[in-house]
Amino acid sequence: MTDPTGLPRIRLRPGADSRFKRGHNWVYSNEIEMDDAAKALPAGSMVQLLRSDKKELGVGTFNPHTLIAYRGFSRSGSRPVDGKLIKDRLTRARALREALFGEPHYRLIHGDADGLPGLVIDRFADTVVVQTATAGMDQLLDQVIVALEKLISPSTIVISNDGKFRNLEHLDRYSKVVKGGANGAIEVRENDLTFYADPLNGQKSGWFFDQRRNRAFVSGLAKGRNAVDLYSYAGGFGITAAAAGATNVLMIDRSERALDLARKAAETNGLASACQFSATEVFGALERFQEGKRRFGLVIADPPAFIKTKKDVATGIKGYKKLARLSATAVEPQGFLFIASCSHNMHEDRFIEETSRGIGQAGRSPRLIYRSGAGPDHPVHPFMPESEYLKALVYQLD
Numbered sequence: 001m002t003d004p005t006g007l008p009r010i011r012l013r014p015g016a017d018s019r020f021k022r023g024h025n026w027v028y029s030n031e032i033e034m035d036d037a038a039k040a041l042p043a044g045s046m047v048q049l050l051r052s053d054k055k056e057l058g059v060g061t062f063n064p065h066t067l068i069a070y071r072g073f074s075r076s077g078s079r080p081v082d083g084k085l086i087k088d089r090l091t092r093a094r095a096l097r098e099a100l101f102g103e104p105h106y107r108l109i110h111g112d113a114d115g116l117p118g119l120v121i122d123r124f125a126d127t128v129v130v131q132t133a134t135a136g137m138d139q140l141l142d143q144v145i146v147a148l149e150k151l152i153s154p155s156t157i158v159i160s161n162d163g164k165f166r167n168l169e170h171l172d173r174y175s176k177v178v179k180g181g182a183n184g185a186i187e188v189r190e191n192d193l194t195f196y197a198d199p200l201n202g203q204k205s206g207w208f209f210d211q212r213r214n215r216a217f218v219s220g221l222a223k224g225r226n227a228v229d230l231y232s233y234a235g236g237f238g239i240t241a242a243a244a245g246a247t248n249v250l251m252i253d254r255s256e257r258a259l260d261l262a263r264k265a266a267e268t269n270g271l272a273s274a275c276q277f278s279a280t281e282v283f284g285a286l287e288r289f290q291e292g293k294r295r296f297g298l299v300i301a302d303p304p305a306f307i308k309t310k311k312d313v314a315t316g317i318k319g320y321k322k323l324a325r326l327s328a329t330a331v332e333p334q335g336f337l338f339i340a341s342c343s344h345n346m347h348e349d350r351f352i353e354e355t356s357r358g359i360g361q362a363g364r365s366p367r368l369i370y371r372s373g374a375g376p377d378h379p380v381h382p383f384m385p386e387s388e389y390l391k392a393l394v395y396q397l398d
Contacts, residue, residue: 007047043135044135227297286329322358369395
């Protein structure tokens with residue numbers, strides 16, 4: 001057990017505590033007195049945070065080499081960050097998910113909102129996929145694995161740390177299996193359907209549970225309509241629409257590997273006859289639809305993040321507007337367009353404004369009928385707008 005009183009201490013600059021005091025969980029490097037002792041601390045060190053007058057503010061991890069320098073685990077200077085704290089927070093998180101879902105397929109840990117900053121865990125029944133995004137959480141990874149063993153005892157544990165998000169903390173990127181085997185696709189259960197994810201070779205954990213609620217809503221618009229699922233990945237939206245009675249669903253993604261997972265899901269759910277698949281680039285496909293005057297009753301556009309950092313905002317806005325414009329040309333009169341952004345730097349009001357303008361540029365009149373975010377297994381930290389990243393909109397177009 002770590003004794004917080006023996007931890008290195010870092011101190012805030014005078015007047016730099018207001019945002020943290022309001023409840024935010026991060027402290028930026030320009031808010032900290034970066035003296036020689038602080039700069040010398042190894043990345044990921046557990047530290048005690050002090051106000052400029054040396055009042056104790058809590059315990060967390062520290063990286064002197066990154067913009068987000070401190071991430072809080074506890075606002076009590078006497079609460080050690082150890083295996084017991086990790087297990088307690090995993091237990092609390094599991095209890096919440098079990099109250100929300102009837103099957104053990106969900107995001108188990110969602111970073112700061114679940115009290116474990118830098119950690120994401122997705123659960124697929126007896127398989128768990130772990131992602132650590134910070135040097136501090138890397139230091140705690142062994143204790144996370146021990147806590148998972150005690151709490152869930154999964155048959156398979158995969159570490160999926162090959163994402164670009166680790167570059168921000170200057171961490172190595174890798175994926176590996178630390179228990180059991182994951183040599184291919186694993187089953188995912190969502191909205192009473194079976195899908196497939198590839199945790200070692202897919203994106204992130206292999207599946208995006210955050211869109212579960214939005215897939216259910218969009219599927220309610222699919223009956224009797226032909227649909228196209230752009231950026232379909234493993235078929236989450238498209239297969240759900242087909243199961244809800246879409247007459248035909250075309251799934252488009254550049255990755256043939258991802259489309260193979262979607263094909264397998266279509267076959268497993270008895271929906272292969274209603275599904276088609278195309279490995280191609282989305283903007284090119286939409287331009288061909290426009291040239292051929294091909295239209296759909298339901299167009300689903302769930303792209304990867306167009307805005308990864310603040311410097312990408314201007315370019316990303318143009319991308320979302322273009323996607324909305326081209327997608328709108330493919331929607332039948334009184335048909336529906338679903339469009340989403342997973343970029344936390346794209347604020348919802350601006351997203352609505354730009355997608356509406358794009359639709360207008362296509363000569364269509366939109367009505368916004370649905371706006372939502374991530375599902376409840378992706379809780380939002382109420383004092384951290386960064387944790388409310390997903391925006392999902394549905395328009396009906398005249």
